[in-house]
Amino acid sequence: MSSHILLVEDDERIRTSMRLALEDEGYELSEAGSGEEALELASQAATGQPFELLIIDIMLPGMDGFACCRELRRQSAVPIIMVTARTDTHDVVAGLEAGADDYVTKPFEPKELAARIRALLRRARATDGSAASLTFGELEILPEAGVVRLAGDEVHLTRTEFLLLCELAANAGKVLSREQLLERVWSYDYFGDGRLVDVHVRRLRTKVEPDPANPRHVLTVRGLGYKLAP
Amino acid sequence: MRAPRHPRLGLRNRVTLSFALGAFALSSALGAITYFAARSSILHDEQSAIESAAFANAASLRTSISQGYGTEISTIASIDQGSQSQSALYVSGQGWIFVHPTLHSPSALPRSLRTMAIDGTAAVQIIRFDRSTRIAVGVPIRAAGATYFEVFPLRPTARTLQIILAALVAAGIVTTVAGTILGRWAAGRALRPLRDVSQAALSIASGRLDTRLETADVRDLALLASSFNRMVDRLQQRIERDARFTSDVSHELRSPLTTLAASLSVLEARREDLPERSQKALGLLAAEIRRFQRMVGDLLEISRLDAGSADFETSVVEVGELVRNAVATTGGDVAVDVPPATAGRFLAVDKRRFERIMANLLDNARRYAGGATRVTVVEHEGSVRVLVDDEGPGIPASERARVFERFARGSAAAGSRGAGDGTGLGLALVAEHVKLHRGRVWVEGRHEGGARFVVELPLLDEGGDDADATGLESNPRAGRARTTRPRTTGAGRL
Numbered sequence: 001m002s003s004h005i006l007l008v009e010d011d012e013r014i015r016t017s018m019r020l021a022l023e024d025e026g027y028e029l030s031e032a033g034s035g036e037e038a039l040e041l042a043s044q045a046a047t048g049q050p051f052e053l054l055i056i057d058i059m060l061p062g063m064d065g066f067a068c069c070r071e072l073r074r075q076s077a078v079p080i081i082m083v084t085a086r087t088d089t090h091d092v093v094a095g096l097e098a099g100a101d102d103y104v105t106k107p108f109e110p111k112e113l114a115a116r117i118r119a120l121l122r123r124a125r126a127t128d129g130s131a132a133s134l135t136f137g138e139l140e141i142l143p144e145a146g147v148v149r150l151a152g153d154e155v156h157l158t159r160t161e162f163l164l165l166c167e168l169a170a171n172a173g174k175v176l177s178r179e180q181l182l183e184r185v186w187s188y189d190y191f192g193d194g195r196l197v198d199v200h201v202r203r204l205r206t207k208v209e210p211d212p213a214n215p216r217h218v219l220t221v222r223g224l225g226y227k228l229a230p
Numbered sequence: 231m232r233a234p235r236h237p238r239l240g241l242r243n244r245v246t247l248s249f250a251l252g253a254f255a256l257s258s259a260l261g262a263i264t265y266f267a268a269r270s271s272i273l274h275d276e277q278s279a280i281e282s283a284a285f286a287n288a289a290s291l292r293t294s295i296s297q298g299y300g301t302e303i304s305t306i307a308s309i310d311q312g313s314q315s316q317s318a319l320y321v322s323g324q325g326w327i328f329v330h331p332t333l334h335s336p337s338a339l340p341r342s343l344r345t346m347a348i349d350g351t352a353a354v355q356i357i358r359f360d361r362s363t364r365i366a367v368g369v370p371i372r373a374a375g376a377t378y379f380e381v382f383p384l385r386p387t388a389r390t391l392q393i394i395l396a397a398l399v400a401a402g403i404v405t406t407v408a409g410t411i412l413g414r415w416a417a418g419r420a421l422r423p424l425r426d427v428s429q430a431a432l433s434i435a436s437g438r439l440d441t442r443l444e445t446a447d448v449r450d451l452a453l454l455a456s457s458f459n460r461m462v463d464r465l466q467q468r469i470e471r472d473a474r475f476t477s478d479v480s481h482e483l484r485s486p487l488t489t490l491a492a493s494l495s496v497l498e499a500r501r502e503d504l505p506e507r508s509q510k511a512l513g514l515l516a517a518e519i520r521r522f523q524r525m526v527g528d529l530l531e532i533s534r535l536d537a538g539s540a541d542f543e544t545s546v547v548e549v550g551e552l553v554r555n556a557v558a559t560t561g562g563d564v565a566v567d568v569p570p571a572t573a574g575r576f577l578a579v580d581k582r583r584f585e586r587i588m589a590n591l592l593d594n595a596r597r598y599a600g601g602a603t604r605v606t607v608v609e610h611e612g613s614v615r616v617l618v619d620d621e622g623p624g625i626p627a628s629e630r631a632r633v634f635e636r637f638a639r640g641s642a643a644a645g646s647r648g649a650g651d652g653t654g655l656g657l658a659l660v661a662e663h664v665k666l667h668r669g670r671v672w673v674e675g676r677h678e679g680g681a682r683f684v685v686e687l688p689l690l691d692e693g694g695d696d697a698d699a700t701g702l703e704s705n706p707r708a709g710r711a712r713t714t715r716p717r718t719t720g721a722g723r724l
Contacts, residue, residue, distance in 0.1 A: 011485055017492035024499050085484055107487035107523055110495040178545065190555035191585045194545060223546045 002028045003121055004049055008038040008056040008068065009083070018055075021110035027117065035063030039071055042078075050078070053117060057083040058095060066098040073099035077158045079120040081113070096199035101160040102186060119187035120160075134169045136228065139208055139217050141169050150208055160185065161204045164197075168218065168228035177225035201226055245417035246410060253409020254402070261398035268394050272387055277354055277365060280382045283313055284367035285352075288378040291319070295374040303329055314383060320348060321376040332360055339379055343368050347377045357381070363388060423451045427458060437538065439466040476533035483526045490519050521653065528655035531586075532636070535662045542666055544578045546690060549614050552577065552584060553607050560589035568607045576690040577614060583663045587671075588616075590656040591683050595620040597652050599681060613669070613686045621680040630673045634661040660685075 005027050009015045012033070019029045030051070032038035038056065045051055054072065058065035069080055082095035082103040095103055101120055104113050134141040140149040143166050148155045157165065163185050168176060176184075182192035185200075201220075205212040219227055239247070287309045294305040306317045306329040316330035318339070328334045336344060338359055346353040347368025357366045359381055369378045426443055433441040442462060443455040497504075497512055504512060534540040550568040557566050588605075595602035599622020606617040625633060632638050637654035664671040669687040676682050 011489075013489045014485060014492070017489045017496070020496045021492040024496055085481055106484040107491050107526070110492050189559060190551075191559055191582050193582070194543060 002026055003052040003117075004028050004030070004045075005117070006030045006032060006038060006041060006045075006051040006054045008032045008035065008054065008060065008065070010034060010057065010060050014057075018110065018113075022114065022117075025110070025114040025117075027114075035060050035065065035068030035071075038068055039063075042072060042076070046076070050076075053079045053081065053120060055081045055083060055113070055117075056100070058091060059085060066094055069095070069098040069100055073158070077156065077162075079159060081116055081120065083108075092193070092195055093199055096196065097203065099158065099203075101158065102196065115187075122187070134172070136169070136172065136217055136230065138210070141165060143169075148208065150210075155207050157204070157207060160200060161207070164200050165204060165208065165218075165228075168226065172228045173230040175221045175224045175227045181226065197226070242414070242417040242421055245420070246413040249413020249416065250406060250410040253413075254406040257402035257405035257409075261402050265391075265395055265398055269391055272390060273356065273365075276384065276387045280365050281352075281354055281367060283315075283382070284369055284378075284380045287313065287315075287317070287380060288369035288371055291378055292371045292373055295371065295376065302327065309380075313380075315380050317378065317380045319376055319378055320344075321374070322348070323375070333381060339366055339368070339381075344379075347379065356384075423454060427454065430458070430462075434462060434465075439469060470537070473533055473537040476529060477537065480526050480530040480533060483522075487519075487523055487526060491523065494519050525653040525655070528653045528659055531659055532655055532662065535659075535666075540666070541580075542583075543580050545581055546576050546578050547581060549573070549575050549577050549607055552579065552581065553588070553605060553616055556585045556588035557592070557605055559585060560592055564592065564602045564605055566605045566607070572607050572609045572614065575609060575614065577687055578690045579667055579687065580663075583666065587660050587663050587685060588618075590660045591618045591685070594652070594656055594683075595622070595681075598622055603680070609689070610686070613688050616685045616687075618683040618685075619676060619680060620682075621678070624675050624679060624681045625673055627675070633657050633673060634671065 005022065007015060007018060007022075007029050009018065009031070010033050015031050015033070019031060022029055030041060030045075032041050035056075038054070042051060042054070056065045056068055060068065063071075065082060069082070072078065072080065079102075080100045082092075082098075082100040083106060084091045084095060084103055085106050086092075092103055102116050104116060134143070138151040142148070146162060148157055148162065148165065164181065167181060167184050178194040178197045179190055179192070181197045182188040182194070183190075186192060186196060188196075201218055202212075205215050205218055208217055209215045217229055219229055221227055291302065291305055291309065294301050302319060306319060306327070309315070310317050310330055316333040318329070318333055318336075319327040320336075321327065326336055338357075340355055340357060343353050343355045343357075343366055347370055350370045350372065352370065353368045355366050357364055359366070363384045365382045365384055367380050367382070369380075370376075371378055430441050430443050439462070442459045445452055445455050445459075494516055498516065501509055501512060531540075550573040553568065554566050557564055592602050595618060599620035602618050602620050604617075604619045606619070608615050608617065634657050636658040638658075661671055664685055664687070667687050669685060671683065671685050673681055673683050
């Protein structure tokens with residue numbers, strides 16, 4: 001069964017060529033020319049066959065990619081890949097903070113994008129939780145069920161945030177470097193963008209830490225990486 | 231261009247020296263005038279006192295002589311004792327009568343004084359006698375046909391004059407020193423705008439284009455500052471416009487390139503379905519599109535570096551792991567040699583920039599030298615050197631510095647340019663990335679033939695566990711990294 005992907009891009013030629021290339025990779029694509037259209041399509045699809053992944057260009061007329069991404073995140077944890085025209089800190093970090101799971105920079109090879117899509121979808125389907133339940137103080141993780149509770153209340157995490165937390169939890173007390181996290185959560189090689197980890201850790205903290213400025217669970221180990229306090 | 235004359239003395243020193251000399255001349259002149267005025271006034275008073283004493287003594291001598299000669303010697307002796315002077319008497323027709331042992335010859339008295347007094351006019355003169363300044367008085371005693379000479383000491387007066395002189399010299403020294411200090415201060419103050427201007431110019435040359443002079447409140451300087459600032463404004467606008475243009479052009483090319491790349495991959499997936507001629511054309515299209523893509527990528531990268539807006543994200547990494555990963559990602563099966571002594575050392579690098587450095591060096595070797603043969607990591611005086619060796623034709627010594635310039639293609643490579651598909655920016659980017667890491671890059675010849683590119687990066691300081699080096703949090707100074715470091719080529723670029 002092919003995955004259903006929504007492509008949000010205002011340039012019709014890019015949209016068409018990308019659809020052709022991604023269909024060659026075996027995906028089923030829908031297109032949206034604007035953020036507003038994308039939100040409408042997403043909410044329509046939610047009742048029937050929801051999209052499994054979204055590709056959103058940042059530069060859109062009207063509602064831009066960041067806003068579109070933030071809006072989608074309110075309703076869904078669907079994996080999102082941002083398409084940026086720049087690799088500057090501002091665009092990449094803003095995109096990730098708006099809720100994107102990963103990004104690609106124009107011009108990209110369709111194979112590169114396909115690899116990112118595969119990595120996200122594989123993770124999205126993976127349910128490799130071994131333990132039934134992990135507890136760290138007030139924080140409770142149920143890897144199998146995909147549920148995280150803080151002081152008894154369920155916390156809504158995106159799949160990437162959830163996987164990141166599970167990876168840290170599976171190695172609780174041990175430091176994981178950014179490279180290790182990039183490889184295990186995003187399937188990147190050694191030269192993946194460390195900002196992906198940093199921004200996701202930041203986002204994770206706002207959800208699972210009672211006081212995100214003074215984290216008690218997800219800790220930074222200077223010069224080495226991150227760890228989950230046992 | 232005229233060779234700059236070697237300055238003998240700094241402007242500030244020269245101004246200071248003139249102030250010092252001026253103060254010295256002025257205080258000397260004033261001192262001299264004061265001294266001589268005081269001297270003549272004091273001597274005048276002294277002289278009148280002495281004259282009246284001499285006249286009184288002459289009068290008493292005349293009284294004594296008028297009763298007949300014989301007692302004059304004892305009278306003179308008692309006068310001498312009374313007024314602590316030395317006297318002599320000249321009697322016409324008889325000659326000199328000396329009483330005091332020190333005054334025993336007429337030559338002690340100046341000739342002009344002698345003749346004047348003997349001719350009948352009383353005279354006073356300051357003389358040097360018996361190793362001190364004295365006042366000699368000659369008084370004619372007409373009634374007795376004699377002339378009376380008396381030499382008075384001047385000691386208290388000389389003391390006063392000495393004190394005045396000492397005071398004036400001291401005042402002169404103080405004035406000169408004060409003048410020197412004032413000169414130095416005034417010169418420093420007057421030259422401050424000049425120093426500000428030169429500092430601002432230096433700072434601009436080192437890449438800080440937002441440097442401006444503060445508008446001075448003095449009118450002449452305000453003009454200088456405002457025209458300087460106007461010049462830098464225009465310079466900055468121009469540089470930014472150029473950088474923006476490159477960046478805009480590259481940006482505009484990104485969208486069509488994305489379409490081209492996607493369409494190309496669709497065509498390539500159906501390569502087998504195409505007739506042979508179309509396959510050939512597709513091959514050409516593919517090669518050129520990929521080169522075009524690389525070129526746009528490199529141009530964007532270099533324009534970001536020029537604009538100083540490039541991210542610089544450091545992480546602390548083990549050198550062996552870093553180099554091995556970089557070569558594995560981009561270089562294929564090149565052997566990597568990391569001696570045990572170097573393995574385990576840490577660098578603070580932007581990993582992805584380092585990957586670009588290695589990728590471009592390996593790519594360059596592949597393009598012009600049949601591929602790199604070995605990558606070696608060695609430690610050298612607090613740095614790590616990554617050596618990329620090839621067995622190609624090598625690079626002539628005269629071209630070694632130039633290969634890192636933009637769009638520089640060596641003469642040897644120019645012949646094979648048709649087949650090459652480099653962007654001409656690869657090594658220039660290597661140089662820029664290395665500079666961002668405060669490292670150096672150069673190329674040398676190998677004894678065995680071929681070229682060796684050397685990238686030297688500073689090792690992380692021992693105990694360098696400060697937040698700067700870890701880079702785990704996103705770097706708030708991203709993009710400023712370049713501008714906060716001195717750039718040797720900054721001036722050239724302006």
